Amino acid sequence: EVSIHPLDKRLPIGVTYPDPSAIEAAVKLLLNAERPVIVAGGGAITANASNELTRLAERLGAAVSITWNGKGAISEDHELFIGAVGQTGTTCGNKITASADVVISVGCRFTDWSASSYAKGVSFSIPPGKLIHIDLDPREIGKTYPTEVGIVSDAKVALEAILALISEADAKKALAKRETFLADVQKAKADWIAQVSPRENSRETPFTSQRPLVALRKVLDRNGIVVVGSGNTQGSVKQSFPVYEPRTHLTSGSYSPMGWAVPAALGAKLACPDRQVVAIVGDGDFMMSLPEMGTAVMNGINVVFLVLNNSGYMSIRGGQRKFMGRHIASEFTHHSGNGQPYSADITASARAFGLEAWKVEKDEDLESSLKAALECGGPALVEVIVSRDAAGPFATGWWDFPSPAYYEKEQAGYAEMRAREQHL
CATH class of the missing domain: 3.40.50.970 (Thiamin diphosphate (ThDP)-binding fold, Pyr/PP domains)
Known part of the structure; x- marks a missing residue:
């Protein structure tokens, strides 16, 4: 047994509530989306928002990708889970998230590691994809990607507010538009399993x-x-x-x-x-x-x-x-x-x-x-x-690791990806 200070004397009290007009704008975007993806960061877990996040994914037929710190925000045996994004994400997570027309980010900072150093089309395609960004810290909103709807709020409260505005009838209409998208999700998941299974x-x-x-x-x-x-x-x-x-x-x-x-x-x-x-x-x-x-x-x-x-x-x-x-x-x-x-x-x-x-x-x-x-x-x-040669994950994304001019073998690929970064 160990003794610690009472946590209720150390933790902040109260939550930040979202602007209702921002919630309405987010719901409109989500209902009209054809390829919606939820990106769960560590903030989704800190806010105890996993249940609300999963319910929103199910109601919308939205795929869910994660960052490093977002692992566990949704059960990984859920059919809508597509894996992680970024340099060592899954091929499925990167491909499906990059194809999204609407991304709703929940407590995610879009670090260079999770966003593949912002190379367009690798982990994210924003723009043309539209971003709904939920974060408790207003400095994160729009910091790395242009934001269509910025929601400064506790993640759990924001997701509850979004769910409250999506009726069963609206959800059914939205799901009807996503049959092709959901088929793409399952195909991408199967492709990833085929790639990683030999090592596993x-x-x-x-x-x-x-x-x-x-x-x-x-x-x-x-x-x-x-x-x-x-x-x-x-x-x-x-x-x-x-x-x-x-x-x-x-x-x-x-x-x-x-x-x-x-x-x-x-x-x-x-x-x-x-x-x-x-x-x-x-x-x-x-x-x-x-x-x-x-x-x-x-x-x-x-x-x-x-x-x-x-x-x-x-x-x-x-x-x-x-x-x-x-x-x-x-x-x-x-x-x-x-x-x-x-x-x-x-x-x-x-x-x-x-x-x-x-x-x-x-x-x-x-x-x-x-x-x-x-x-x-x-x-x-x-x-x-374990083997040195088979050590580590598949590098499915991109990380901007400068390649010096004298190392010619890497220069062409590095120049190409840097050019893709500049398209932002």
């Missing part, structure tokens, strides 16, 4: 980054909480680990620092002692918080640490190759010069701290080790050896 279901070792996530999803409770580290792990979870409830996916987002997930998972378990909590991290990320294993044991905080070990900073390696055509100090290799990956014995380190720990190098041991860790009754660690 691969039995090769070292593992892909996706395979351990599929195994974890099978043994984790539906309301289990995952706390996700940075880099390739973060993107892989976004694409290949479905969550079904708000606040069951916690990630650093924004700056995305290494070293955040392990202590954050300890905090999540203290806040929700009756829920399963798993920290999913890469080896580089994990090593920055290794001493917290002692914290977990001394305080009896029963978190499972899933460490995807590819012996390096593979996300940084990818950025170095993109920027310079080479990499330095991002692969951990043995000093002998034979190119063999180097790694500390993470499993042995965990055991030395007093955790139950498993090292998984064979597919037949994957699910059983994760299940045992969740059921062991104490803090536990599962180290999974």
Whole structure:
């Protein structure tokens, strides 16, 4: 048990209500739309607006995409869910959202990562698409994209107001116009599943980054909480680990620092002692918080640490190759010069701290080790050896990573995408 200050003494009281005329304008746009998409950001979860967001999607026949921080705003087994947008979004999320004639953004800041550095037609096409932007912070409205209807409001209250103005008759008329759109949604979802399934279901070792996530999803409770580290792990979870409830996916987002997930998972378990909590991290990320294993044991905080070990900073390696055509100090290799990956014995380190720990190098041991860790009754660690070459998510969008003139191989593509950015 832990002692904390009473939260009601620390949290703000009251909500911001929307301008009724803005709500009316938003409803008119939504009812006339042929390809409506709701983009859920972290603000949708902060406002506890998931139920209203899902109801609006169902009433309108609108697809729902998410940002990093919006993961969990709608259950990912919902037929209208299309995945994430942005550089490591899904092909489905990017394609369908970019084709929208009306986008309603709920608590989304349109960062360069989620908006594919604003390259037109990759994640968003605004204009010609029209944007309804709901945000509590007026500075976000119109900051990155021109806004047709800006609604400064608590997200839950705004969505309730929109729902109240859409009658059953109006909803039926709107749905009748969207048969082609909804068929496109299901086709795009099937195409994405076909693309990602080989990595998710691969039995090769070292593992892909996706395979351990599929195994974890099978043994984790539906309301289990995952706390996700940075880099390739973060993107892989976004694409290949479905969550079904708000606040069951916690990630650093924004700056995305290494070293955040392990202590954050300890905090999540203290806040929700009756829920399963798993920290999913890469080896580089994990090593920055290794001493917290002692914290977990001394305080009896029963978190499972899933460490995807590819012996390096593979996300940084990818950025170095993109920027310079080479990499330095991002692969951990043995000093002998034979190119063999180097790694500390993470499993042995965990055991030395007093955790139950498993090292998984064979597919037949994957699910059983994760299940045992969740059921062991104490803090536990599962180290999974993953491939450097198959590490990380699919890069389905665009991120403006400047390519120097001397790296000619990347220059043509970079110039093309920069030109598309300028069309905004």
